[in-house]
Amino acid sequence: MIKIAASIMCANQLNLARELDRLEAARVDMLHCDVMDGSYVANLAMGPYVLEEIRAYTSIPLDIHLAVVEPEKYIKLFAGCKPEFISVHAEATRHLHRTLDMIREIGVKPVVALNPSTPLPALRHVLHEIDMVLVMTVDPGFAGQKFVTSVLHKIRTLREMCWERGLNPLIEIDGNINSQTIPPAVAAGANVLVAGTSSIFKGEDADYVLLVQQMRDSVKKIS
Ligand code: DX5
Ligand code: ZN
Numbered sequence: 001m002i003k004i005a006a007s008i009m010c011a012n013q014l015n016l017a018r019e020l021d022r023l024e025a026a027r028v029d030m031l032h033c034d035v036m037d038g039s040y041v042a043n044l045a046m047g048p049y050v051l052e053e054i055r056a057y058t059s060i061p062l063d064i065h066l067a068v069v070e071p072e073k074y075i076k077l078f079a080g081c082k083p084e085f086i087s088v089h090a091e092a093t094r095h096l097h098r099t100l101d102m103i104r105e106i107g108v109k110p111v112v113a114l115n116p117s118t119p120l121p122a123l124r125h126v127l128h129e130i131d132m133v134l135v136m137t138v139d140p141g142f143a144g145q146k147f148v149t150s151v152l153h154k155i156r157t158l159r160e161m162c163w164e165r166g167l168n169p170l171i172e173i174d175g176n177i178n179s180q181t182i183p184p185a186v187a188a189g190a191n192v193l194v195a196g197t198s199s200i201f202k203g204e205d206a207d208y209v210l211l212v213q214q215m216r217d218s219v220k221k222i223s
Contacts, residue, residue: 001191002186002191002192002193002216002219003029003030003170003191003192003193004028004029004030004192004193004195004212004215004216005028005029005030005031005032005063005172005192005193005194005195006023006026006028006030006031006032006194006195006200006201007032007034007143007174007194007195007196007201008031008032008033008034008046008054009033009034009045009046009143009196010143010196010197010201011023011201012204016050016053016054016057017057020054020057020058020060022208023058023060023208024058024060025208025209026200026208026209026211026212026213027209027212028060028195028208028212029060029061029192030060030061030062030063030084030085030192031054031058031060031061031062031063032063032065032174032194032195033046033051033054033062033063033064033065033081033083034046034065034067034140035047035051035064035065035066035067035068035074035078036067036068036140036141037067037068037069039068039069040067040068040069040089040092040140041067041139041140041141041142042141043141043142048077048078048080048081051064051078051081051083052080052081054081055080055081055082055083061083061084061085062081062082062083062084062085063083063084063085063087063111063172063192064078064081064083064085064086064087065087065113065134065140065174066078066086066087066088066089066092067089067113067140067141068092069092070092070093070094071088071089071092071093071099072088072093072095072098072099072102075099075102075103075106076102076106078106078108079106079107079108082107083108084108084109085108085109085110085111085131085132086103086108086109086110086111087110087111087112087113087132087134088100088103088110088111088112088113089112089113089114089115089118089140090112090113090114090118090122090123091115091118091122096112096126097125097126097129100112100126100129100130109130109131109132110129110130110131111130111131111132111133111134111172112126112130112133112134113133113134113135113136113140114133114134114135114136114154115136115139115140116136116137116138116139116148116150116151116154117139120154120157120158120161124161127161127162127165127167127169128165128167130169131169131170132169132170132171132172132192133158133169133170133171133172134172134174135151135154135155135158135171135172135173135174135190136151136173136174136175137151137173137174137175137176137177137181137185138174138175138176139175140174140175143196143197143198143201144176144196144197144198145175145176146176147175147176147177147181148175151173151185152184152185152188153188155171155173155185155188155189155190156188156189158171158189159171159188159189170191170192171189171190171191171192172190172191172192172193172194173185173190173192173193173194174194174196175194175196176196176198177193177194177195177196177198177199177215178198178199178215179199179214179215179217179218182215182218182219183218183219183221183222186219186222187222193215195211195212195215199211199214199215200212200215
């Protein structure tokens with residue numbers, strides 16, 4: 001079962017309530033919330049205050065992507081948003097195992113994020129403890145980038161690594177996910193798709209119901 005996670009950073013920030021109504025109508029499965037600190041990535045985006053407002057407005061589950069250095073400092077700040085998932089980058093925290101424990105302690109499912117250049121062994125020893133792997137298909141930080149095709153091989157290898165160990169975490173892909181990139185990525189093993197500017201956030205007149213359906217249809221082409 002494929003899940004669509006709409007990247008709320010790409011929505012119209014002056015009109016978030018209307019955007020959430022449109023995303024609910026389009027039946028997206030999650031809201032992907034990029035938190036950026038200007039240090040791990042050269043951009044700034046979304047903090048706990050706005051995410052708490054979003055939580056209060058909609059029942060769509062939140063998937064918080066911490067693109068920050070030392071994410072362990074911020075995990076408790078996001079407890080009030082009651083997200084389903086919080087992801088941290090493997091190389092952004094000194095003690096990954098402890099950081100994943102902190103996420104679990106606030107009742108949230110922990111996720112490890114890997115940049116296109118981060119090798120899979122970075123998560124080998126925590127794979128059995130996480131609910132999802134966030135495989136970045138662009139370097140994090142900005143919408144509108146080009147898909148890194150070498151990541152397809154990594155997704156396939158990750159899926160095999162999970163099978164061999166009897167594990168079945170969700171595999172989320174983030175960055176330039178659209179009807180061209182979805183079929184090979186899903187064939188490789190991805191099952192959570194972040195929808196950003198390249199698939200659904202195409203302005204006020206965009207029909208989110210149709211665009212989300214197109215994403216789901218592009219998956220059917222491969223099965
Ligand atoms: C990149 C972000 C993505 C991005 C997706 O750091 O995590 O969520 O905004 O948008 P597009 O589809 O433009 O790549
Ligand atoms: Zn993201």
